[in-house]
Amino acid sequence: MKKRRSRLDPTRPVAIWRSKDLLEGKPTDSLTIILRTRGCRWNRCTMCGFAAEGAPATAEDLMVQFRVAADRLSSRTRVVKIYTSGSFFDPMEVPAQVRERILDLLSGTGVEKVVLESRPEYIALDVVLDCVSRIDVEVAIGLETSNDLVRSHSVRKGFTFSDFKAASEIVHRGGGTVKTYLLLKPPFLSEGLAISDALRSSRAASPYTDLFSLNLCNIQRGTVVERMWQQGSYRPPWLWSAVEVLKNAPSVPIICDPVAAGTRRGPRNCGRCDRAIAEAIRKHALTQDPGVFEHLDCGCKSAWEKVVELEDLAFGAPLA
Ligand SMILES: [Zn+2]
Incomplete structure (x- = not known):
């Protein structure tokens, strides 16, 4: 002990x-x-x-x-x-x-x-002004998605998109910048819905943020997501899905650190290409150059395309 x-x-x-x-x-x-x-x-x-x-x-x-x-x-x-x-x-x-x-x-x-x-409820103008008077500050807020239904039911986050917008305005008024976390693949969303949710969220939140960080859902211990994963009803996002979002997000900078990529509990593809794709995602975070994704390919890409196409028909069960 x-x-x-x-x-x-x-x-x-x-x-x-x-x-x-x-x-x-x-x-x-x-x-x-x-x-x-x-x-x-x-x-x-x-x-x-x-x-x-x-x-x-x-x-x-x-x-x-x-x-x-x-x-x-x-x-x-x-x-x-x-x-x-x-x-x-x-x-x-x-x-x-x-x-x-x-x-x-x-x-x-x-x-x-x-x-x-910080969560939005603790973001107050006097606090932001006090911080910014000492040093430049960026406040990261875990919005996860712009969709209030997904945020309240699937993530159980307990605040709304308007709460996020108000908090972001306070940070900007106080002289700070805002970094917004988006969660790729909250539970109960198919792979395809997860991609469109992240892209829609990045468009909706872009006027309120200076930077996006795309967080790829991984399986943490003691969570609802872990129980779903143990029962076979959740699979972390494919790395191809992350690439799809990073390539198509609006022009606000978007970064991603593929934590635990290629592991059982992390975002992954087929096992053979995971390392190269995770590497490209990390390179993109530092260059913002979508060209790093251009020459990536693997036999598993067509399997992923099928999953994106068909998973909505599988009543929420992950395919492959
Ligand atoms: Zn592969």
């Missing part, structure tokens, strides 16, 4: 990693920090298993976590993403003085932009 206890230590972040992100159109060094907080107050979404990472971290614990993570900053880091598996703007998760202290510490480094995540 020792391993489990140390994993949930409230003074250790969930994860820290360095990667590359687009900043003003150029690939730039970034640091991602997942702070361990008490977790999302909503915690009802069908695909989200992040609650398992939570621990009752105090303000002091959170500062210890942040200092551990800040050791990984390099002189070239320009973007820092601070996630909590919940909402950075929920004062129950991250007390205001912690939020202020973290942003002040980052503003004294070479970091130019901080990306934070």
Whole structure:
């Protein structure tokens, strides 16, 4: 049991990693920090298993976590993403003085932009103005889909498209930018419906966002999606479907990190082409060049085309 206890230590972040992100159109060094907080107050979404990472971290614990993570900053880091598996703007998760202290510490480094995540209900003008007075801020909101029916029944997200629009207007008015998460293939949607839902959502939300992040649904532990997958009534999206959305989304930048691509619990194709397609998706995120998808092909593409064509007739059961 020792391993489990140390994993949930409230003074250790969930994860820290360095990667590359687009900043003003150029690939730039970034640091991602997942702070361990008490977790999302909503915690009802069908695909989200992040609650398992939570621990009752105090303000002091959170500062210890942040200092551990800040050791990984390099002189070239320009973007820092601070996630909590919940909402950075929920004062129950991250007390205001912690939020202020973290942003002040980052503003004294070479970091130019901080990306934070929040549900719309915690996004208030005074909070955004306060953050932006310290450092440039991008607020990421998990809209998932522009369709209120899909968001409430299939994702169980608990807010509406109008809530998202209002929150996005607040962020913009406060001087921040907005990143919008779209979920590719919420449960109960066929492969074809999932593609059209993501494309329709990207068109509907584009006036309210500066950047889209397409999240490919994967199977997290302890979720409704996991139970459906165990019963054979859910399959994560094909990588071909992600390519289809990335190629046809509107001209707002759209990025995608195909987490767990090619694994049983992740988005995947046939197994032979997964690595190459995931690679192209990552390259597209840093270049926004749809040309990276041009020469991809595999024998499984025609199987995927059949699934997109026929799955709506299979009463919700995944084909292949
Ligand atoms: Zn293939």
